[in-house]
Amino acid sequence: MQSDDATPAAAGRGAGVEAVHRPRRDLKGDHRRGRIIELLSPDGADSVTVGGLADSFGVSEATIRRDLAHLEDRGLITRTYGGAAISRPRAELSMPQRESTHARAKRSIGRAAAGIVEDGDLVILDAGSTTEQVAAAIGNRPVSVVTNGLRVINRLLPFEHTSVLVLGGALRGFNETISGPDAETMLSRVYARFAFIGGDGVHPQRGVASRTYEQSRIKSLMMERAADVFVVADSSKLTDESFPYWSALPQEWGLITDRGADRAALAALRLAGATDIITTEPE
Structure with missing residues (x-):
């Protein structure tokens, strides 16, 4: 039986067996999203903009928006109009x-x-x-x-x-x-x-x-x-x-x-x- 982690070459040698390709993890994306969280850390900025992040990382604004959506889905940030802020409720006032x-x-x-x-x-x-x-x-x-x-x-x-x-x-x-x-x-x-x-x-x-x-x-x-x-x-x-x-x-x-x-x-x-x-x- 063909193993899930067989290489394409090995799969080609097995008659009628189709190679199984694992989706690649977007390591660059992981690194970029980690840097966004660092920028919004307590010692960093209060908020960031899509345009500013795109310029900093040399990627498109559409890529940054996908990054921010990914981080928001995980509850790590809050999307704002044109950017993002770290998810931390402001202190309640008396x-x-x-x-x-x-x-x-x-x-x-x-x-x-x-x-x-x-x-x-x-x-x-x-x-x-x-x-x-x-x-x-x-x-x-x-x-x-x-x-x-x-x-x-x-x-x-x-x-x-x-x-x-x-x-x-x-x-x-x-x-x-x-x-x-x-x-x-x-x-x-x-x-x-x-x-x-x-x-x-x-x-x-x-x-x-x-x-x-x-x-x-x-x-x-x-x-x-x-x-x-x-x-x-x-x-x-x-x-x-x-x-x-x-x-x-x-x-x-x-x-x-x-x-x-x-x-x-x-x-x-x-x-x-x-x-x-x-x-x-x-x-």
Whole structure:
């Protein structure tokens, strides 16, 4: 019987026996992909571009794109628009830190979101520092708000004309978020005019990012329980996809962000169903 690792010459001597050729391993490709990982190591660059890698290795951009796809499939990198970054989620910020990060952009996003809410509407406000600014902009209006965010609750607490339904469940103190089966049961009993969803990242295929599985579940349900969904996210969230938990976006949805948003990122999100994109000018 012909052995699998017989040489073509030996195979030719065996009447009617076809040579078996093992696929060659692309050693040059392995080396190149290893160098890409080294370039993105903690002591290296934060990100790389397709064009820059092609020039460095003397290969085509198509070859580099295949390399990056291979590394992404293995979970080693995150593809970005025109390049790649190492797969490591950025450190989670506390709520006071989040409040002061991109604060001007978040205030302008909050005002734009509140501007589309009409008196008498029932709205869902996700937990987060950007949705907190939506609550602040809604203010003392005859609007009903369903929320799982402590910051949203505290913003609306002084207002007598605003009705607030607080979702019950388990509190995650670090980001002041309530989630769990009880919160999901309560959500299943309402249907809102708008849902304003925050997130750590927004991706055209993956959806909206969360830090925990429980948070991703409640975001998904919030989007199901509203006639119109708007993601409220500053521009830094549109090119960060290094998170483990994601909530799929509906077929059609809206995005409210700031004018610093990457044009390629906005184009990809528009193709992914963002039919209404509002960009704001930070104060």
